[in-house]
Amino acid sequence: MTSLPEPSAIKLGLVIDLDLCVGCQACVVNCKEWNTSGYGAPLSDDNAYGANPNGAWLNRVHAFEAGDAEDAKTVHFPKSCLHCEDAPCVTACPTGASFKRAEDGIVLVNEDWCIGCGLCAWSCPYGAREMDPVEGVMKKCTLCVDRIYNDNLPKEDQIPACVRTCPTNARHFGDLGDPNSDVSKLVSARDGFDLLPEQKTKPVNKYLPPRPRRQKDETPMSLVAMAEAQNPKGFWKWMDATLDRLG
Amino acid sequence: MHPAWSIIFFTSASGLGLGLAAWVVLGLIDLGNVINFFIVSVFTFGLIGTGLLSSTLHLGHPERAWRALSQWRSSWLSREGVLAVLVLSLLAAWFGWNYLIGSVPFLLGLPLVFLIAVTVYATSMIYASLKTVACWHHPLTPTCYLLFSVSGGLLASMWLLAVAGQSFNSEIYHLTYCLLILTWVAKVLWWKNLDKKSSESTLESATGLGSFGKVRPLMPPHTSENYLQTEMGFVVARRHALKLRVMSILAGGLIPLLVFISFPSSSVLLGLALVLHFVGVFIERWLFFAEAKHVVSLYYGEAQ
Secondary structure, X not given: OOOOXXXXXOXXXXXXXXXXXXXXXXHHHHHHHHHOOOOOOOOOEEOOOOOOOEEOOXXXXXXXXXXXXXXXXXXXXXXXXXXXXXXXXXXXXXXXXXXXXXXXXXXXXXXXXXXXXXXXXXXXXXOOOEEOOOOOOEEOOOOOHHHHOOOOOOHHHOOOHHHHHOOOOOEEEEEOOOOXXXXXXXXXXXXXXXXXXXXXXXXXXXXXXXXXXXOOOOXXXXXXXXXXXXXXXXXXXXXXXXXXXXX | OOOOHHHHHHHHHHHHHHHHHHHHHOOOOOOOOHHHHHHHHHHHHHHHHHHHHHHOOOOOOHHHHHXXXXXXXXXXXXXXXXXXHHHHHHHHHHHHHHHHOOOOOHHHHHHHXXXXXXXXXXXXXXXXXXXXXXXXXXXXXXXXXHHHHHHHHHHHHHHHHHHXXXXXXXXXXXXXXXXXXXXXXHHHHHHHHHHHOOXXXXXXXXXXXXXXXXEEEEEOOOOOOOHHXXXXXXXXXXXXXXXXXXXXXHHHHHHHHHHHHHOOOOHHHHHHHHHHHHHHHHHHHHHHHHOOOOHHHHHHOOOO
């Protein structure tokens, strides 16, 4: 059914810290690696070794610059499905292939029912869905549904591949429906925000803003001052004094 | 948005065919003669049918297209599919009744005309329901689709009347050119709206970084174009948009209008006018997609 379920109590999703992301693309690669052999058909590439490679990826990291001149800030910006509460991609689907799980809010595609019409990708404001160039079905982030409930994996691996691999801890996974969960606390402590709130999709995933830059009026560090020993002791005191006497 | 030929042909051919079907069911053309019956039914079903078949051509899995009839509760694309199948079946029954029993009572045809109108409306709502494409998400979108269907269908009916050598009264004559004018007036208003209305979304709201100042894209997330850019970031035609708009108005509106007013009973000239009208609507439909900007292109640095 592509009608949306009643909002679930559990809302699994990601919290992405724009202050910590360094744009290393490790989450992008690990996402592709896990999902090419996990849920559904492989994530194919077209012309992978040619001049214009093209393929289906579920996670992309953009980079933006915000502000002007010396205040300009470089922000690496990971973007994948936000598992929206009011997911327009789900209601647009004519076949019932796109659905939102009633139990945890994960948005998935049943690839055996997908006709590859592309209307769900048109209705998503975030560009979270990409057509598989070989299979002709729509691909999207599954929140690694085949990891997070997989008891065959060690406990520390039962989180989405992108979260597991992030070297700077910029990605967090948890239940955003529970106000006492670690991710919810993080969102309220750091003023987490929604992307494109005016599109009224009510995304579950949240983004944490970059922390403000240090105050400008702090005394600038001087390398020269740091290099000069302030109060030499012992042998260095004697040598300092002797060399001074030599002129 | 990427203008797929199959979808452009689908919306223009089915729209014209459904409009024609509505006028036929309203009894505009006398189907008593077997040849008339044959020409009208083949032309009507041909337009609607090839349009619908063409719409399946862009699918990744056309063999599963039947599944699209299942989600009419939430999806306009599904509603359109269900309505189209229903209208085609009822239309076949209507023509069958006409052939076997004789003229279908006028009142019995009215619900079918209503269903035809709802089908065209559903086609337009596939696009008008998308909040992500600001210029489509507007009441003028269904208005234009309905008007193109009604006026194109009437022009096609007038051609068929000329082919069959049947007469028509002056009200229909005036209605035909009035509807054509009204259709293109609505389309010009739609274009005016496209030119002035921009999406309320910005790169600042898309990234949430507005508090730091103006946001600019610095590095793309991939080295060559991806699905999102070829599908949603189509920009090739925009610099020719004005020329194409004029061409579509001339071919789809002005020339057929002048031909119809001057030679309302010439089957050859009306036939040519109808072909030109179809070409004009085809260009209009191509622009409908090619000029439309999708919110996601913000992330790739395009202003809305």
